[in-house]
Amino acid sequence: MTGPIIPLDQLKLGTRARIAAIDWSALGEKEASRLRHFGFDEGVSVEPLHLGPFGRDPLAIRVGRMTVAIRRSHARAVKVTTEEA
Amino acid sequence: MNPIPLVAVAGNPNAGKSALFNALTGARQKVGNYPGVTVERHVGKTSLPDGSPVELVDLPGAYGLDPTSPDEEVTRDVLLGKQKGERLPNALLIVVDASNLDNHLRFALQLIDLGLPTVVALNMVDLAKRDGLELDAARLQEELGVPVVETVAVRKRGMIEIMEQLQLLLLQPRKVRAGEGPSGDLLHLQRRAREIAMGAIVRETQVRRITHQLDGLLLHPIGGPLILAAILFLMFQAVFSWSAVPADALEAVTLQLGQAIGDALPDNWLRSMIVDGIFAGVGAVIVFLPQILILFLFILVLESTGYMVRAAFIMDRLMSSAGLSGRAFIPLLSSFACAVPGIMATRTIEDPKDRLTTILVAPLMTCSARLPVYTLVIAAFIPAITVGPGIGLQGLVLFTLYISGIAGALLASLVLRKTVVKGGGGHFMMELPKYQLPRLSDVAIGLWQRAAIFLKRAGTIILATTIVLWALASFPQAGPGEKQSDVSIAGYIADGIHTVVAPIGFNKDISMALLPAMAAREVAVAAIGTVYSLDAEDEQGLQTLEQRLSGRWSLATALAFLAWFIFAPQCISTIAVTRRETNSWRWPMFMVGYLFVVAYIVAGATYWTAVAFGLG
Numbered sequence A: 001m002t003g004p005i006i007p008l009d010q011l012k013l014g015t016r017a018r019i020a021a022i023d024w025s026a027l028g029e030k031e032a033s034r035l036r037h038f039g040f041d042e043g044v045s046v047e048p049l050h051l052g053p054f055g056r057d058p059l060a061i062r063v064g065r066m067t068v069a070i071r072r073s074h075a076r077a078v079k080v081t082t083e084e085a
Numbered sequence B: 001m002n003p004i005p006l007v008a009v010a011g012n013p014n015a016g017k018s019a020l021f022n023a024l025t026g027a028r029q030k031v032g033n034y035p036g037v038t039v040e041r042h043v044g045k046t047s048l049p050d051g052s053p054v055e056l057v058d059l060p061g062a063y064g065l066d067p068t069s070p071d072e073e074v075t076r077d078v079l080l081g082k083q084k085g086e087r088l089p090n091a092l093l094i095v096v097d098a099s100n101l102d103n104h105l106r107f108a109l110q111l112i113d114l115g116l117p118t119v120v121a122l123n124m125v126d127l128a129k130r131d132g133l134e135l136d137a138a139r140l141q142e143e144l145g146v147p148v149v150e151t152v153a154v155r156k157r158g159m160i161e162i163m164e165q166l167q168l169l170l171l172q173p174r175k176v177r178a179g180e181g182p183s184g185d186l187l188h189l190q191r192r193a194r195e196i197a198m199g200a201i202v203r204e205t206q207v208r209r210i211t212h213q214l215d216g217l218l219l220h221p222i223g224g225p226l227i228l229a230a231i232l233f234l235m236f237q238a239v240f241s242w243s244a245v246p247a248d249a250l251e252a253v254t255l256q257l258g259q260a261i262g263d264a265l266p267d268n269w270l271r272s273m274i275v276d277g278i279f280a281g282v283g284a285v286i287v288f289l290p291q292i293l294i295l296f297l298f299i300l301v302l303e304s305t306g307y308m309v310r311a312a313f314i315m316d317r318l319m320s321s322a323g324l325s326g327r328a329f330i331p332l333l334s335s336f337a338c339a340v341p342g343i344m345a346t347r348t349i350e351d352p353k354d355r356l357t358t359i360l361v362a363p364l365m366t367c368s369a370r371l372p373v374y375t376l377v378i379a380a381f382i383p384a385i386t387v388g389p390g391i392g393l394q395g396l397v398l399f400t401l402y403i404s405g406i407a408g409a410l411l412a413s414l415v416l417r418k419t420v421v422k423g424g425g426g427h428f429m430m431e432l433p434k435y436q437l438p439r440l441s442d443v444a445i446g447l448w449q450r451a452a453i454f455l456k457r458a459g460t461i462i463l464a465t466t467i468v469l470w471a472l473a474s475f476p477q478a479g480p481g482e483k484q485s486d487v488s489i490a491g492y493i494a495d496g497i498h499t500v501v502a503p504i505g506f507n508k509d510i511s512m513a514l515l516p517a518m519a520a521r522e523v524a525v526a527a528i529g530t531v532y533s534l535d536a537e538d539e540q541g542l543q544t545l546e547q548r549l550s551g552r553w554s555l556a557t558a559l560a561f562l563a564w565f566i567f568a569p570q571c572i573s574t575i576a577v578t579r580r581e582t583n584s585w586r587w588p589m590f591m592v593g594y595l596f597v598v599a600y601i602v603a604g605a606t607y608w609t610a611v612a613f614g615l616g
Helices: A029-038 B017-025 B070-079 B098-112 B125-130 B136-143 B158-172 B186-200 B210-216 B223-241 B244-264 B269-286 B288-307 B306-320 B326-334 B337-346 B352-364 B370-381 B394-420 B440-474 B489-504 B508-514 B523-538 B543-552 B555-567 B573-583 B584-613
Strands: A001-007 A016-021 A044-053 A059-063 A066-070 A078-083 B006-011 B029-033 B041-049 B055-058 B091-097 B118-123 B133-135 B146-152 B201-204 B387-390 B430-431
Touching: A001 B543, A029 A078, A044 B210, A044 B337, A066 B146, A066 B306, A078 B006, B006 B017, B006 B070, B017 B041, B017 B055, B017 B091, B017 B158, B017 B440, B029 B440, B055 B430, B091 B098, B091 B158, B091 B352, B098 B125, B098 B136, B098 B186, B118 B136, B118 B158, B125 B337, B125 B555, B136 B146, B136 B201, B136 B210, B146 B158, B146 B508, B158 B223, B158 B489, B186 B201, B210 B223, B210 B306, B223 B306, B223 B394, B244 B269, B269 B440, B288 B306, B288 B370, B306 B394, B306 B430, B326 B337, B326 B352, B337 B352, B337 B573, B352 B394, B352 B573, B352 B584, B370 B394, B370 B523, B370 B543, B394 B555, B394 B584, B440 B489, B440 B543, B489 B508, B489 B584, B508 B523, B523 B543, B573 B584
Parallel strands: B006 B055, B006 B091, B091 B118, B118 B146
Antiparallel strands: A001 A078, A016 A044, A016 A078, A044 A059, A059 A066, A066 B430, B029 B041, B041 B055, B133 B201
């Protein structure tokens, strides 16, 4: 069973999810390229770990074995689905 | 004769590439720039097991061969043999982080496809084990088709094996592979990398990761910013208090040396030039070396532990509200040491407008060259009392000066983003690497490289400026009853400057120091030192520069002088590097113009306010 598809920035801290889709068109060319470099891809496991102290932005997200920081506006382009037991 | 074989060290950022490079080459390194760009070129020499020499070049960390920054462009061009000032490498040493294989292997696969003789260093296997991850290097080697060596660069584990593999590779004639080239589809490569990584994992146990726990504390919404503020505050207190002993020792040595030479020479112009010009001038600057090194030490340690990126994470939102990105935090923090490397470091900022704004405000960060000026004036005018447990008033004033620079920079960038540098922006994407203990030898190498740059500056620009200033201030010589600083050439030039800066409370001595300070800010101290040591003939005994100052300047003037130095673009090197980095004269000229206007207004406001409070 998988849960509903939500944008990554709506995911609660410490919740593991799988990337369902990435709206590449919502990202600039370089941003998209950097996200791919970080390993963002359909099916990859992600987990938001921390939020920036000011305005809850940026987000620290575990992707695969890495932790990366991206802004909320970019996280919005990544759609995820939680794994429900 | 063939040139020495060249081995390129390449890999992702945070793969431990530079630590490995340091472990292999030790202190036998040279740092320069690639021609035409300001990406740093690190090369080092070492020898192969058979004793023949080999040269290693540490390429900038990159995520792929499709560059998103000038650093990554250099990496790609070197590897394709297209980079000016670098020959095509004979072999390739790829560094991958053992605990981040699925990501780092993607770039490694791209690199292997280039067809150069290649060895892979499976680095930081100890940290991977700490995190419960065990890997099969033999299996990895089989999948990749190139030799794989397990390494722990910081403990020099695997270094001999790496050199042995390189030796074997360099003996082989270069084979040109008809591989699929670097154009392989990124997502396809990523998936293959993930498969290979999965296949190489022997065992994986879930452990509480140290990095995760530390981040819980250091990136805590309330604790994080408090810890950051505490670290920065400690840094500035340390700059002041730890440096006292070595600085005093250096001062005593230069003073004695100057006097000894003075006693040995007959009383003529040469003696005056050596004692009043060179020793008074350069000596006054060298004394600040301990402070500059302590500042660099903090920056290097913050960088090598992985904390610097966390600081960027914490600051990103605030920086973005000023129109900058968290990425600008590191260049701007480096500008606390010197705006020149700071402005160069803006190359990691991808967005051109973010980058330009960062360059334009970088000179507002209090660089270490301003420290001598601040130190001198604070020591002369601010009493050394404590205003709280462990908080000295002098340190507090220094802290305020730094904060004013930061506030000025944020404000300026906000205005710039709304006016001359509109549009773009919104980029902040960086990796948060694992925390690591700083490695003493890596920090020492970095510290040495920076000290060398400072001493070179002190030895050339500052020496030349001091001698020219000494000449301007010494001729023509004053007759009886005249003051030397009134009749000299410098005196007349200063008169001209003085007319402009008199309204903001600057006296003639300051006017005289402003012009040579353009060469390097710390020269202002040397300049004031030279002026006063020439005038001091009639005064009793040897007074320190601080004592001389506090007798001659009012507090309002001193405060205005400090305020001026927060903003004034008093540095030719900064202007030159801005020209190079923006590739035009338009932006450096704009920078100089706006900074002078702001400096004049703020210094004036400070002076007038202080006078109104009766401090004039």
